[in-house]
Amino acid sequence: MAEAAVAGNGAEAKMRVWRGDASGGEFRDYTVPLQEGMVVLDVIHAIQAMHAGDLAVRWNCKAGKCGSCSAEVNGKPRLMCMTRMNTFEPGETITVAPIKTFPLIRDLVTDVSYNYEKAKTIPPFKPKPKEADGTRRMYQEDIDRVQEFHKCIECYLCQDVCHVIRDHDDNKPSFAGPRFFVRVASLEMHPLDTDDRLEFLRNEAGLGFCNITKCCTEVCPEHIKITDNSIIPMKERVVTRFYDPIARLLGALGGKKS
Amino acid sequence: MSTLAIDKRTLRQDTWWLEPMLVVLGLGAFAVYSTWAALQNGNYYAAPYLSPFYSPCLAINCEHVSVPLFGSWYNWSPAILILWIPGGFRLTCYYYRKAYYRSFFWSPPACAVRDAASGYSGETRFPFILQNIHRYFFWASLPILAFLWWDAIIAFNFGGSFGIGLGTLVLIANAALLSLYSFSCHSCRHLCGGGLNSFKTAPGRYKAWGIITKLNEKHMQIAWTSLVWVGLTDVYVRLLAHGVIQDLRFI
Numbered sequence: 001m002a003e004a005a006v007a008g009n010g011a012e013a014k015m016r017v018w019r020g021d022a023s024g025g026e027f028r029d030y031t032v033p034l035q036e037g038m039v040v041l042d043v044i045h046a047i048q049a050m051h052a053g054d055l056a057v058r059w060n061c062k063a064g065k066c067g068s069c070s071a072e073v074n075g076k077p078r079l080m081c082m083t084r085m086n087t088f089e090p091g092e093t094i095t096v097a098p099i100k101t102f103p104l105i106r107d108l109v110t111d112v113s114y115n116y117e118k119a120k121t122i123p124p125f126k127p128k129p130k131e132a133d134g135t136r137r138m139y140q141e142d143i144d145r146v147q148e149f150h151k152c153i154e155c156y157l158c159q160d161v162c163h164v165i166r167d168h169d170d171n172k173p174s175f176a177g178p179r180f181f182v183r184v185a186s187l188e189m190h191p192l193d194t195d196d197r198l199e200f201l202r203n204e205a206g207l208g209f210c211n212i213t214k215c216c217t218e219v220c221p222e223h224i225k226i227t228d229n230s231i232i233p234m235k236e237r238v239v240t241r242f243y244d245p246i247a248r249l250l251g252a253l254g255g256k257k258s
Numbered sequence: 259m260s261t262l263a264i265d266k267r268t269l270r271q272d273t274w275w276l277e278p279m280l281v282v283l284g285l286g287a288f289a290v291y292s293t294w295a296a297l298q299n300g301n302y303y304a305a306p307y308l309s310p311f312y313s314p315c316l317a318i319n320c321e322h323v324s325v326p327l328f329g330s331w332y333n334w335s336p337a338i339l340i341l342w343i344p345g346g347f348r349l350t351c352y353y354y355r356k357a358y359y360r361s362f363f364w365s366p367p368a369c370a371v372r373d374a375a376s377g378y379s380g381e382t383r384f385p386f387i388l389q390n391i392h393r394y395f396f397w398a399s400l401p402i403l404a405f406l407w408w409d410a411i412i413a414f415n416f417g418g419s420f421g422i423g424l425g426t427l428v429l430i431a432n433a434a435l436l437s438l439y440s441f442s443c444h445s446c447r448h449l450c451g452g453g454l455n456s457f458k459t460a461p462g463r464y465k466a467w468g469i470i471t472k473l474n475e476k477h478m479q480i481a482w483t484s485l486v487w488v489g490l491t492d493v494y495v496r497l498l499a500h501g502v503i504q505d506l507r508f509i
Contacts, residue, residue, distance in 0.1 A: 018264055025264070075269030075370055095271075097264055100370075104264075139458040163366040164380060167373040191456045208387065209380035211359045212352055215369035228444070228474065232352055236393075236448035243390035 013043045013085060014093040017055065021106045027095065028052075034085060040096060041069050041080035044108070056107035064221055067155030071108050072097040077157040077219045099160040114165075115156050118176045121204060125187055126195040142191040148229060149186035151222040152179065158216035158226060164209045175206035178216035178226050185230035188237065198241045201234055210235075267372045274368035281361035284482070285354075288489055295492050296337035304498035304505070306413050307425040310432055311492045312337050314405040324405055343402055344436075347395035348485070352444045353478045355389060393445035403440055406433040424506035425494060432491040435484035442473035442480050 011034040016027045032046040041059055048055045060066040062081045069080040074088075074095050088094055102110040130136055158178040159165070165172050176184075184197050184205065201207045212235075216226040224230075240247045268274070295302075295311050302309040303321035314324035317336045328339065348354050359365050364374035381389050410429040414420055440446065451467030454460055473480070497503045 027264075072269060072370065074271055077370060095269055097269055100264065139456070141457040141464055142455070145457075161369050163373050164378065166370075167366065168376075168378045171378065189455055191458070193455070206380075206382070208382035209378070211355065211365060211380050211386070213356050213359050213366060213369075215366070218369050232444045233448060233452050235390075236445060237453060239390045239393065239445075240448075240453060244393065 011090065013038070013046075014091065015043055015047060016093050016095045017044070017047065017108070018097045019052075019055070019107055020104075022104050025107075027097075029093070038085045039081050040071075040073055040078070040083040040085065040094070043085060043094075044080060044096065056105070056109045058109050065153055067153035070099050070155045070157050070160065072099060072160075077161045079155055079157070079221050082221055099156070101160045101162070101166045102156075112156055112159075114172060115154070115159055115177070115179065118180050119183070121176070121200075122180060122183055122187075123195050123197050123200060125190065125193055127192045128194045136192055138191050145229075146186045146189050148224055149182045151224055152182055153222060154179065155221060157219045157221065161215040161219045162210075163213070163215065164206075164211075171206070171209060174204075175209045176204070178210070178231065180205065181207065181210070181234055182224060182226055182230045185234050188234065198238055202238050202242060207231070207234060207238060268368075268370055270368070270370060274371055278361035278364075278367050281357050285358065285361070288485055291489055292341070292492075295496065296341050297335055298496075299335035299337075301496050301499035302337070302492070304425070304495050305417070306415050307423075307429060307495045307498065307505075308409045309492045309495040310406055310409070310429075310436070310488050311341060313409050314340060314402070316340065324408075340402065343395065343398045347392075347399045347440070347443075348481070350389050350392040350395055351481065352392070353481050392443075393449065396440065396443050396445045396449075399440045403433065403437050406436060409433070420509070421507060422509040424508075425498065428491050428494050432484075432487055435480065435487050438473065438480045439477075439484040441470060442477045444474060444477070446470055447474050 012031050013034040015030045015032070017030060019025050019028045030047045030051050032043055032050055034043075039062075041057075041062060044055065044057050048057070057069070057080075059069040059081065061068070064079055064082040067079070071078065071080050072095075073080065073083050075097075077099060080096070085094075096108065098104055098108045098110050102112050102114060105111050127136060156179060162178055164175050165177060181201075184201060187193050187195070188197055210231055212227055212231065214227045216231075217224075217228070220226055292311065295309075300321070302312040303315075305322075308315065308322050308324075312320070312335075315322055315336050316325055316339045317323070317328040317332045318326050318330045319332060320336050328336075360367055365378065366373050379386075381387055406429075410426070410433045413426040413429045414422060416423070447467065447470045450470050451457065451460065451463035454463060454467075457464035457467070498505055
């Protein structure tokens with residue numbers, strides 16, 4: 001598969017890229033020379049250089065860490081900079097479209113401010129008072145669990161793929177999305193945090209909308225187990241608080257905040 | 259939003275429909291077989307083996323009584339008395355929810371493929387809000403597991419003398435797989451220690467949480483393996499009871 005895609009043998013990348021804005025547009029075909037080691041973002045840059053100087057694309061680090069170049073490559077939400085060209089069949093036409101869930105600005109660029117608005121609604125970290133010697137202590141086993149959540153690069157691919165808002169625009173006001181369930185989980189499980197976000201999760205953040213179909217986990221470029229390690233544990237804490245009369249009676253199953 | 263050509267059901271070109279189709283076939287086949295087997299009200303015991311679909315057998319009229327809770331007035335299949343527990347456990351399981359929401363409800367059928375229904379309220383309303391009772395089914399599954407292990411132990415007893423048949427091994431594997439399925443459950447993981455914010459103060463629960471977490475990573479694989487195995491166990495006992503096959507005796 002990869003042999004045809006190496007430098008010097010005249011291999012070409014056939015691309016079908018979305019061109020247009022919120023008022024309309026179309027897919028346009030471009031062909032550019034393919035070189036060894038290219039990723040989709042390189043090909044988009046080659047199209048800019050050779051055929052379409054006005055092709056709008058948001059990008060920054062080219063290393064899978066800034067979370068800017070999210071797009072839908074052959075219909076799958078991906079980071080363009082982390083999608084290698086040699087993973088496609090030689091000669092295959094590769095479709096590149098903007099992420100679907102957010103309003104289109106132009107070409108491959110969307111307005112992701114929905115996410116920034118949701119971020120503002122999350123009750124912030126509220127640490128417990130310092131100990132007598134003026135410090136706060138955390139233990140490794142408590143940090144290990146939340147460390148995973150801190151890998152998030154905010155590419156919003158999970159938000160894009162989540163069908164709750166991708167296919168149902170009307171749910172946007174009442175649903176925060178997987179990225180912010182990860183954020184809330186990192187705070188709720190934090191050994192020093194004292195705030196309680198379970199009521200927020202159930203109501204404002206709309207955790208109940210999630211039907212755990214795990215697409216967020218499938219697309220995460222940082223391989224955060226969003227569903228198993230943040231959403232389901234948060235659902236279980238919400239169950240303890242609101243749906244489990246026996247746990248409420250016992251009153252002790254949920255740790256410090258439940 | 260008028261994004262026209264972009265606004266298709268999906269732009270995916272791979273065989274995204276394959277996985278939901280296989281799940282429909284797999285879960286559908288199991289649902290049909292288990293319903294049929296549960297309604298047979300017979301041929302579920304071939305001494306010393308009791309089919310897991312009928313265990314524990316709670317009626318006086320059972321071919322093999324585990325606990326005689328229901329008197330001779332009860333004439334329906336004793337499987338009905340018990341199957342709602344493992345059935346409800348699997349129906350509300352976080353893995354099976356993913357599987358059937360995708361395959362049967364097309365909500366969504368696959369990632370980045372549009373939902374079939376135009377409206378969506380997830381698990382915020384009846385009936386899906388009932389998924390929140392999953393942990394009760396987890397608790398209820400534990401006594402069932404104890405009975406299945408008991409069935410596996412008495413499967414060594416061939417009319418008073420010790421023996422091992424193929425059925426003994428089948429029942430042991432069945433009890434083991436169903437135990438793995440129950441203990442790898444997400445609710446179990448939460449109850450063991452996931453609900454804590456600090457593990458430092460609860461080293462025992464931290465250790466339990468660690469073990470369950472490892473198991474939980476394989477919850478899907480265990481769910482399928484145990485599902486197929488429990489079905490095959492019933493098939494094996496049923497074929498023995500019908501006299502279609504003879505049990506292979508090792509000892």
